[in-house]
Amino acid sequence: MNIGEVAQxxxxxxxxxxxxxxxGLVRPLRSSNGYRAFRESDIHKLSFLGRARALGFSIDDCxxxxxxxxxxxxxxxxVKAVAQEHLAAIDDKIAQLKxxxxxxxxxxxxxxxxxxxxxxxxxxxxxxx
Amino acid sequence: MNIGEVAQxxxxxxxxxxxxxxxGLVRPLRSSNGYRAFRESDIHKLSFLGRARALGFSIDDCxxxxxxxxxxxxxxxxVKAVAQEHLAAIDDKIAQLKxxxxxxxxxxxxxxxxxxxxxxxxxxxxxxx
DNA sequence: CTTGCGCTTCCAGTGACTGGAAGCCTTATA
DNA sequence: TATAAGGCTTCCAGTCACTGGAAGCGCAAG
Numbered sequence: 001m002n003i004g005e006v007a008q009x010x011x012x013x014x015x016x017x018x019x020x021x022x023x024g025l026v027r028p029l030r031s032s033n034g035y036r037a038f039r040e041s042d043i044h045k046l047s048f049l050g051r052a053r054a055l056g057f058s059i060d061d062c063x064x065x066x067x068x069x070x071x072x073x074x075x076x077x078x079v080k081a082v083a084q085e086h087l088a089a090i091d092d093k094i095a096q097l098k099x100x101x102x103x104x105x106x107x108x109x110x111x112x113x114x115x116x117x118x119x120x121x122x123x124x125x126x127x128x129x
Numbered sequence: 130m131n132i133g134e135v136a137q138x139x140x141x142x143x144x145x146x147x148x149x150x151x152x153g154l155v156r157p158l159r160s161s162n163g164y165r166a167f168r169e170s171d172i173h174k175l176s177f178l179g180r181a182r183a184l185g186f187s188i189d190d191c192x193x194x195x196x197x198x199x200x201x202x203x204x205x206x207x208v209k210a211v212a213q214e215h216l217a218a219i220d221d222k223i224a225q226l227k228x229x230x231x232x233x234x235x236x237x238x239x240x241x242x243x244x245x246x247x248x249x250x251x252x253x254x255x256x257x258x
Numbered sequence: 259c260t261t262g263c264g265c266t267t268c269c270a271g272t273g274a275c276t277g278g279a280a281g282c283c284t285t286a287t288a
Numbered sequence: 289t290a291t292a293a294g295g296c297t298t299c300c301a302g303t304c305a306c307t308g309g310a311a312g313c314g315c316a317a318g
Binding site: 002003004014018033034035036 | 264265266267
């Protein structure tokens with residue numbers, strides 16, 4: 001199977017699939033014409049990667065998860081640990097964004113947003129106490 | 130004033146200040162020995178940048194905001210527009226993270242996390258229906 | 259035989275820094 | 289006065305996960 005069809009079936013751009021090969025996440029065979037020749041198992045892996053990435057796992061985490069997926073002697077605790085750590089990172093990020101959002105929202109509401117130059121958003125950024 | 134003191138007073142790493150000069154956000158003078166010579170107005174600008182970045186504004190937005198700050202004929206509506214757009218982007222990001230968080234949290238709770246290999250997290254990533 | 263698409267590789271750019279090397283400048287101490 | 293420590297300089301490379309684009313080969317249709 002050529003990369004175009006794999007891209008469609010896995011939902012990943014061909015560019016991304018080539019990149020994943022480059023960094024060793026998939027190892028498709030090669031046809032005699034030099035084209036990548038993907039097996040069903042490659043599509044399966046790529047879909048796995050797509051879903052993991054969609055959950056925000058880093059490429060490094062994806063590598064780990066893929067390794068665990070293929071390791072029949074894994075312990076589910078290992079998988080859970082990776083996921084929990086990622087969950088905590090997501091929570092941190094959400095908290096940070098919410099804090100930004102709150103401040104920014106206050107400033108936006110305080111700004112009348114008309115043709116006059118005075119603006120509480122700029123005053124705040126300028127360090128008004 | 131040398132970069133070290135400016136770093137302390139603005140709260141930005143010296144590396145970042147040099148970078149901001151490189152991309153034209155600040156233009157400190159130079160002493161005869163080649164050292165950057167910052168004025169109070171430079172510190173003020175850098176602190177402004179620090180606060181804007183802390184609210185998640187992109188460097189490009191920061192450039193715009195600084196421009197508006199220094200433009201006495203600005204209209205507060207311009208500032209508000211930039212801030213509102215950023216606020217919307219933050220909301221999008223929060224929504225996306227929350228959605229990830231929800232899925233991931235369910236999976237983490239469903240995984241017993243012991244020494245056995247079967248794991249709903251991996252099953253989900255593998256595309257179990 | 260040409261057109262056009264799909265595939266290949268390779269290089270560069272993204273955003274916003276950050277780390278590190280090599281070397282000059284200044285100040286304090288022996 | 290020599291030297292050592294620390295601050296400053298520039299420049300290059302790396303981060304993360306792609307993405308865009310150029311140049312060129314392979315292949316099927318008209």
